[in-house]
Amino acid sequence: MSDQDPRYISVTPMKNEGPFVLEWVAHNRAIGIDQMVVMTNDCSDGTDALLQRLDDQGILIHVDNNSRRQSSPQKRAYKKFLKMEVARPQDWVIVIDADEHINVKTGDHTLRALTEAVPDAKMISMTWRLFGNAGVVRYEDRFLSDQFRHAAPLRIFRPPQAWGFKTMFQRELWGTLGVHRPKRPTVETMAECHWYNGSGQLMPERYFTSSWRSARDSVGYDLVQINHYALKSCESYLVKKMRGRAHHLGESLGMDYWNMMNHNAEEDGSIDAVLNRKREYYYEMLSDAETARLHHMTCDLHRQRIAELREQPEMQELMQQMTADFAASQKA
Template sequence: MDKNLNLYIAAIVKDEYAGLLEWIAYHRVLGVKGFVIADNSSRDGTRELLSSLARLGIVMVIDQPDVENQKPQLPAYECILRSCARDIDLLAFIDADEFLLPLSSDVNLVDYLSSHFNDESVSAIALNWSNFGSNGELFAEEGLVTERFTQRAPIKFNVHHNFKSVVKPERVNHFNNPHHANLRFGRYIDASGNDLVLHPKHGNGVSAEVLWNGVRVNHYAVKSLEEFLLGKHLRGSAATANRVKHKAYFKAHDRNDETCLLAASLAPKVKAEMAALQAQLDALPEEESPQKNDSWLASRVKKLIG
């Protein structure tokens, strides 16, 4: 009999305080059991929040400081792979602006992935992007990311050939780039369960076909103009040296062609989970948690849940 596997998320973050609790709560609602997060010298409260969540047993935190002439993402992934606990069956390597999304109400994320990975020949699965635009928002507003940004590009958008990977960590040598794992052995499959076919021109991390089947990765690449300028634009890329995401990036990714409410429909459950997490943070001794009732985050959670 097939078993449900323990699904964890791996990520590197830098200054993601405003949206981190939502991102964690969202994935917990979907059945993600834990998180292995590398912090890249955050200065906005992210590291302190992660420390508090680690005390609750919700995340494992790794420090990934900046190293001269080296982008931090792939070294962080190496460290995460080396640090994996044995009970982590599956690791989804995504960013803090990416949300795993079951594509119908009868698809359970963990069941879907387990059904593929219970085939012992499978070592990794590629899940394609779905790029969401700004919804015309200029400034940061109240509300969840998944509620505020519900307009996306059509499936034919060329960026959607990019994918993120869910892997059996013990079968990974290393990551070639943030999208594609170099496997020790086993099959790399697509969302339909077939052997992955890479794009003939772009290669690793880019699929020949875009598949939105079962589960995909919602990529909130720009959010509002304000959030883009104060966030992604200033941070640059964690993967590519000297890459600054500026006007051209925003214009290319600010696609609002079609409405999709699938992630937004989870908002009530996500808000309830955020409230539960905040209550646990509030219960920590004060010296162990800066995320107390009078914190900005606690106030925001209270506003979100009404």
């Protein structure tokens, strides 16, 4: 790769995702992300220490995103990323969260193969596919892609979140990052964006000014989708509830969010196309004794937090509701 070739760069705000970090990093490396920038805030489970160890080894860039101000960690992270000037004008940038795994379905299943499949593209929106809980109650230190293999149908019109998307774009086109798509274009028209969906079809004109989700005339999964593991096991969901949503200060989670995101209608194992590469990166990282120690520490702290939460009456009621919800769906 020459110095002028575009690189693929991700930026991620993160808090208390320790048990899931190594798989996520291994997956991102397997799909060809050249540089991950991860910004942590208010971690109590060792996520920040584990990421710093990976930074020390040159695997990613970890940034302390803590602040005494009561402000959005996500907005702070995006501003810091732009000030760092990691991305050159021709580089591809994508905002991706810790529960999102990009699933490329073309070529060698890398982001480079994706952009080569749509050679005119300067932007590509990748639609979520919601992966449900699949009735998994207990937390296990195993790949999410092995445990959660049932998802929403491709054609699902409700809830709106089912077709939320993330957008990869060339840095020179936009001035500001957003959760789902960039903002403040540096160009004047939609035509200059060369903006395509996950099937390689041009996005409608209206997306130039707004919208965070696909619609019937813009959805496409043929070349790429994002596997969105928003729930995981019932036990891990208890921890997520106490942490709150990543981009919403103080917002509590309960059965409303669970029911909205818990879709298990169809099995989808397409992400296994990069499984062998992901395993190689995963065990390569674990071969470092300090990385292994920190990973297992985060898993142990996760288990301890689960045990504490399961003693609380409110959480016991939530566990009962979650398990009953899956049992009822199986009978339906």
